Amino acid sequence: MMLFKDIIGQEEVKKRLVHSVQENRVSHAQLFLGAEGSGALSLAVAYTQYILCKTPKGSDACGMCASCMKNNKLVHPDVHFVYPVALKKGSVEKSTDVAVEWRESFLENSYLNLSDWFSSLDAENKQPIIGVEESGEILRKLALTTYEGEFKVMIIWMPEKMNIAAANKLLKILEEPPDKTLFLLVSENEEALLSTIYSRTQLIKVNRISDEEIKESLIEKNQLSPDDASRIAYLADGNYNAALKLTGENLEENLHLHKFREWMRMIFKVDVVGIISWVEEIANSKVGRENQKAFLLYGLNIFRECLVGMYGDKTLLRVDGEELDFVQKLSTKLDGNICKQLSDELNEAIIHIERNGSAKLIFTDLSLKCMRIVKKQVPA
Numbered sequence: 001m002m003l004f005k006d007i008i009g010q011e012e013v014k015k016r017l018v019h020s021v022q023e024n025r026v027s028h029a030q031l032f033l034g035a036e037g038s039g040a041l042s043l044a045v046a047y048t049q050y051i052l053c054k055t056p057k058g059s060d061a062c063g064m065c066a067s068c069m070k071n072n073k074l075v076h077p078d079v080h081f082v083y084p085v086a087l088k089k090g091s092v093e094k095s096t097d098v099a100v101e102w103r104e105s106f107l108e109n110s111y112l113n114l115s116d117w118f119s120s121l122d123a124e125n126k127q128p129i130i131g132v133e134e135s136g137e138i139l140r141k142l143a144l145t146t147y148e149g150e151f152k153v154m155i156i157w158m159p160e161k162m163n164i165a166a167a168n169k170l171l172k173i174l175e176e177p178p179d180k181t182l183f184l185l186v187s188e189n190e191e192a193l194l195s196t197i198y199s200r201t202q203l204i205k206v207n208r209i210s211d212e213e214i215k216e217s218l219i220e221k222n223q224l225s226p227d228d229a230s231r232i233a234y235l236a237d238g239n240y241n242a243a244l245k246l247t248g249e250n251l252e253e254n255l256h257l258h259k260f261r262e263w264m265r266m267i268f269k270v271d272v273v274g275i276i277s278w279v280e281e282i283a284n285s286k287v288g289r290e291n292q293k294a295f296l297l298y299g300l301n302i303f304r305e306c307l308v309g310m311y312g313d314k315t316l317l318r319v320d321g322e323e324l325d326f327v328q329k330l331s332t333k334l335d336g337n338i339c340k341q342l343s344d345e346l347n348e349a350i351i352h353i354e355r356n357g358s359a360k361l362i363f364t365d366l367s368l369k370c371m372r373i374v375k376k377q378v379p380a
């Protein structure tokens, strides 16, 4: 089910799309351009559902008519999806070959990104491509008579992943658009698009979602506390998909990872100004001593993993995903000796936190010491 009201923020775009339908000036080729997690794909799907709805309620689809029932499950016969796939000769050559997986993934998270999609295909290491077979498929679908709607809609997610032959064929179609057919292209990267495709479409710019809107949605839909919701909204930086991942079971761990990564970045850059505001945040009494201690323990764990990665058996690493990525990058900047010295400082800070020292002083002092260790220089 994808209605406008289910989409976070983006009120301006929604209004514009609704008007285009109400005023009967729906452009035949539109490019929804928005960064990952902005909801560009969700908007294109909600727009489609609205256009095809038999009994729209003002500015949204009804969600219940025969057409909506099909769109709710992404099985409307006049709505076609094209998306990148992991090509496998003879079995996966075009979108419809993995249509079941696509529906499942989108219905589970309509803010999904390309790597979510590929991990649901178990194809993380494969190249995402919209191949040349796809253009034949598009032509075949365009030749079908519409089942019940007035319009046929072709939603193309990530047209920037089209190989050149496929892109050229699409361009030909856009140049001589078939009757009553709507092309909705959804892209994250205009620079990777053929400029000729770009110029053939009407641009619908989808901005990042505001922190406030993400926060409200997390409170309402994910039952987060206002504090957690605003911390996550801040880290997600307008990307709702990233926010959803941060709300997972490992909320505290995820927050530690982000906070620790941010801290290390500033330590290596000797960014004293940045450190001061970072300390203000972690030393805030709302965070509490237990959380401050947990953060330091987390840091110790990361350094331990770095050491294992450097000297030990890599199969003993206990981190994965984003964390593993971070540990690997951090390891390249450290050696055993530095790791040991940093760990000693963290241990000492833990003791001071336990003795109820001033968190602000402890974290400031710790940060400066760590800068000295990694740079062997004293900031002025």
Ligand SMILES: [Zn+2]
Residues within 6 Å of the ligand: 052, 053, 054, 055, 056, 061, 062, 063, 064, 065, 066, 067, 068
């Ligand atoms: Zn409806």
